[in-house]
Amino acid sequence: MELRTFHHHLLQGFMLLSFISNCCARFVVEKNSLTVTSPEKIKGTHDSAIGNFGIPQYGGSMAGVVVYPKENQKACKSFGDFGISFKSKPGSLPTFVLVDRGDCFFALKVWNVQQAGASAVLVADDIEEALITMDNPEEDSSSAKYIENITIPSALIEKTFGETLKKAISGGDMVNVNLDWREAVPHPDDRVEYELWTNSNDECGVKCDMLMAFVKDFKGAAQILEKGGYTQFTPHYITWYCPQAFTLSRQCKSQCINRGRYCAPDPEQDFSSGYEGKDVVIENLRQLCVFKVANETNRPWVWWDYVTDFQIRCPMKEKKYNKECADVVIKSLGLDAKKIEKCMGDPDADMENPVLKEEQDAQVGKGSRGDVTILPTLVVNNRQYRGKLAKGAVLKAICAGFEETTEPAVCLSGDVETNECLENNGGCWQDKAANLTACRDTFRGRVCECPLVDGVQFKGDGYSHCEPGGPGRCKINNGGCWHESQNGSAYSACLDNGDVKCQCPPGFKGDGVKSCEDIDECKEKRACQCPECSCKNTWGSYECTCNGDLLYIRDHDTCISKSGTEVRSAWAAMSVILIGLAMAGGGAYLVYKYRLRSYMDSEIRAIMAQYMPLDSQGEVPNHVSNDRA
Incomplete structure (x- = not known):
C-alpha cells in the first residue's frame, strides 16, 4: 500500500473515531414486523430488520408463502443453475424465500432470489445476536450492476426464528407470513419532515453517481411537495473534524477548513492532484447557505434547482467546481450572493463556523433516530430510510409519513402505486348515471367514503349506499326526482325550498319521482282562448298563433295588428269603454x-x-x- 493512501485512510479513521467517541455514536436498526399467520402452532409477530437496498413497501404490507430451498440455501449462486424457480402461479400467494446468512454479500443473495422469481427474501442470521441492518457491499463495477436493479424487499430475521420457520416447512406445513411496513415510518400528522444527508462531491464513484441521479430525478416531486406545504425538507452535509494532534499535517490542511474543525475526504483520494477535501467542505457550506437564504425568502425548493444546476454546469471533471461557476448559478436563480457569502463566513478563521457546527450536532442521533455516518442517508419523520435511493421508492417512504387519507396527489402517481378504484370501483358504492363514487384511492389503499359533491355531503356506509343530504341536493342527480331532456329543453321535478321534494314542474303532471307527463294545454282549453287564436301543444308548454298578420300577446291572450292600424278584440272593447267614459x-x-x-x-x-x-x-x-x- 502506498504511503499516501495509508495516511489518507489513517486520517479518515482518526476523524471517524473522534466523532464516535465524542458523540457516543448509536446506529439504529430500522425494523418492520413479520407476522406468521399459519400454521397455528407458530403463529405470532416478530421483528425483522429492513435491508438497506431493494424497495421496501413503506406504508403497506405483503402476504406470502415461505419456502426454504433444498439446494443453494445461502443463495450465493444463481438458482437457474439448479433449475429452481420461485415464480408464483396465477392466483396464488407471492413466494417469500428463506435463505441462510454467510459466504457472500446480502445484496447478492437477494439478487439471485429475485432473478428466480420470488417476491421477497428473508435472511436467517447464523448467530444469536441483536438484529443488524443488511447493507450494500462496497461498490465495485460488478456489484453495482445488480445492486441498482434489486426491486424486491428483504429483511433479516433472528437465528431462532429462522430455525422455527425451517422446522415447520420441513415438517410439511404451509407457512404463511405477512411482512408489514405500515409502522416503519411514523405518520402523526398531515405534514412530513424529511432530510437528505448529501454531498457536493461528484467524483466519489458509484455512490456519488447514484446520489446525483436521484437528486435530479426527485427534484420535481420534491418541489411539488414543498410548494404545496405538504413537507418540510432540510438538506444536511456530513463533516468530520481533524484530531488536535494532526491539525498542522498536510492531510488536515488539504481536507479541512477553520483549522481542522470541518473536514471531508479528498475527492480523488490523492493529495497531490485534483481537488482537495476542503474544496468539497466549502461547496457543501455554500449549498447549506443557499438553502438558508432561499428559505428566508419562503422559497426553500430553490435548493433543488441550485444543486442540480451546479452538478450539470460545474463538474469536477471539467475543472469548473469552483466559486466562479457557483456564482453564475446563484445569479441565474435570483438569489442574493452577498447574503450567501455572509452566511458562509471565513473558512480560514481559527473559530467555529455556526452553520457547519450545527451540521455536526445534527449528525448525532436524537430520539428514535441513530447517528448519521453513511452517505447518502435519508431520514423521514426522524426514521432513517432503508432501501434503494430512487424516486419511486423514496416517494413511497415519504408518503407513508402522512397521516392516513391526507396524502397529496403526488403520492397517488404512477411512481408510487396503481389506482385501486379503477377495478370494480374498489367494491364501493357508485352511481353510474351521475358519475359518482364513494371509492377514494389513498396511499395505503382504497377507502369507501361517501363523497362531498358541489357542497352536498352524501351520507351512508360508503359500501352499499350513499344518499345526498342538506340543501343543494337538486344539484346532485336531481335529488332523486324525475328529470328529462328533449329537443334542447330540460325539466326537473326537484324542488329545493330548504327541504327537497319531488313535484312535477308547470306543464307536467305525475308523481314527480318516477314520471312526469306533459299536459296538453290545447286540449284542456287552458290556453289560446281568443277568437283569432290557434293552439299548438309542445313538450312542457304550448304555442299560440293568430290568424292572418296578427300578433299574439301571451300576457293578455289576445291578437293585435302588426301595423297597429286595425284594432281587434280587446282594443275594440277598450274603445267602447273610452267612448262610454x-x-x-x-x-x-x-x-x-x-x-x-x-x-x-x-x-x-x-x-x-x-x-x-x-x-x-x-x-x-x-x-x-x-x-x-
Whole structure:
C-alpha cells in the first residue's frame, strides 16, 4: 500500500473515531414486523430488520408463502443453475424465500432470489445476536450492476426464528407470513419532515453517481411537495473534524477548513492532484447557505434547482467546481450572493463556523433516530430510510409519513402505486348515471367514503349506499326526482325550498319521482282562448298563433295588428269603454251646468224681487236677519 493512501485512510479513521467517541455514536436498526399467520402452532409477530437496498413497501404490507430451498440455501449462486424457480402461479400467494446468512454479500443473495422469481427474501442470521441492518457491499463495477436493479424487499430475521420457520416447512406445513411496513415510518400528522444527508462531491464513484441521479430525478416531486406545504425538507452535509494532534499535517490542511474543525475526504483520494477535501467542505457550506437564504425568502425548493444546476454546469471533471461557476448559478436563480457569502463566513478563521457546527450536532442521533455516518442517508419523520435511493421508492417512504387519507396527489402517481378504484370501483358504492363514487384511492389503499359533491355531503356506509343530504341536493342527480331532456329543453321535478321534494314542474303532471307527463294545454282549453287564436301543444308548454298578420300577446291572450292600424278584440272593447267614459263625463257636465244655472237664476230672481216685484210672483221672503223678537 502506498504511503499516501495509508495516511489518507489513517486520517479518515482518526476523524471517524473522534466523532464516535465524542458523540457516543448509536446506529439504529430500522425494523418492520413479520407476522406468521399459519400454521397455528407458530403463529405470532416478530421483528425483522429492513435491508438497506431493494424497495421496501413503506406504508403497506405483503402476504406470502415461505419456502426454504433444498439446494443453494445461502443463495450465493444463481438458482437457474439448479433449475429452481420461485415464480408464483396465477392466483396464488407471492413466494417469500428463506435463505441462510454467510459466504457472500446480502445484496447478492437477494439478487439471485429475485432473478428466480420470488417476491421477497428473508435472511436467517447464523448467530444469536441483536438484529443488524443488511447493507450494500462496497461498490465495485460488478456489484453495482445488480445492486441498482434489486426491486424486491428483504429483511433479516433472528437465528431462532429462522430455525422455527425451517422446522415447520420441513415438517410439511404451509407457512404463511405477512411482512408489514405500515409502522416503519411514523405518520402523526398531515405534514412530513424529511432530510437528505448529501454531498457536493461528484467524483466519489458509484455512490456519488447514484446520489446525483436521484437528486435530479426527485427534484420535481420534491418541489411539488414543498410548494404545496405538504413537507418540510432540510438538506444536511456530513463533516468530520481533524484530531488536535494532526491539525498542522498536510492531510488536515488539504481536507479541512477553520483549522481542522470541518473536514471531508479528498475527492480523488490523492493529495497531490485534483481537488482537495476542503474544496468539497466549502461547496457543501455554500449549498447549506443557499438553502438558508432561499428559505428566508419562503422559497426553500430553490435548493433543488441550485444543486442540480451546479452538478450539470460545474463538474469536477471539467475543472469548473469552483466559486466562479457557483456564482453564475446563484445569479441565474435570483438569489442574493452577498447574503450567501455572509452566511458562509471565513473558512480560514481559527473559530467555529455556526452553520457547519450545527451540521455536526445534527449528525448525532436524537430520539428514535441513530447517528448519521453513511452517505447518502435519508431520514423521514426522524426514521432513517432503508432501501434503494430512487424516486419511486423514496416517494413511497415519504408518503407513508402522512397521516392516513391526507396524502397529496403526488403520492397517488404512477411512481408510487396503481389506482385501486379503477377495478370494480374498489367494491364501493357508485352511481353510474351521475358519475359518482364513494371509492377514494389513498396511499395505503382504497377507502369507501361517501363523497362531498358541489357542497352536498352524501351520507351512508360508503359500501352499499350513499344518499345526498342538506340543501343543494337538486344539484346532485336531481335529488332523486324525475328529470328529462328533449329537443334542447330540460325539466326537473326537484324542488329545493330548504327541504327537497319531488313535484312535477308547470306543464307536467305525475308523481314527480318516477314520471312526469306533459299536459296538453290545447286540449284542456287552458290556453289560446281568443277568437283569432290557434293552439299548438309542445313538450312542457304550448304555442299560440293568430290568424292572418296578427300578433299574439301571451300576457293578455289576445291578437293585435302588426301595423297597429286595425284594432281587434280587446282594443275594440277598450274603445267602447273610452267612448262610454266620454259620454258619462259629458252627461255629468250637462247636469252640473243645469243645476248651477238654476241656482243662479233663483238668486237673481230673489234680488230683483226686493226692488221690483214681478207680476208673476208673490212676496219673496226677506233674506236679511232681524235681531228683534
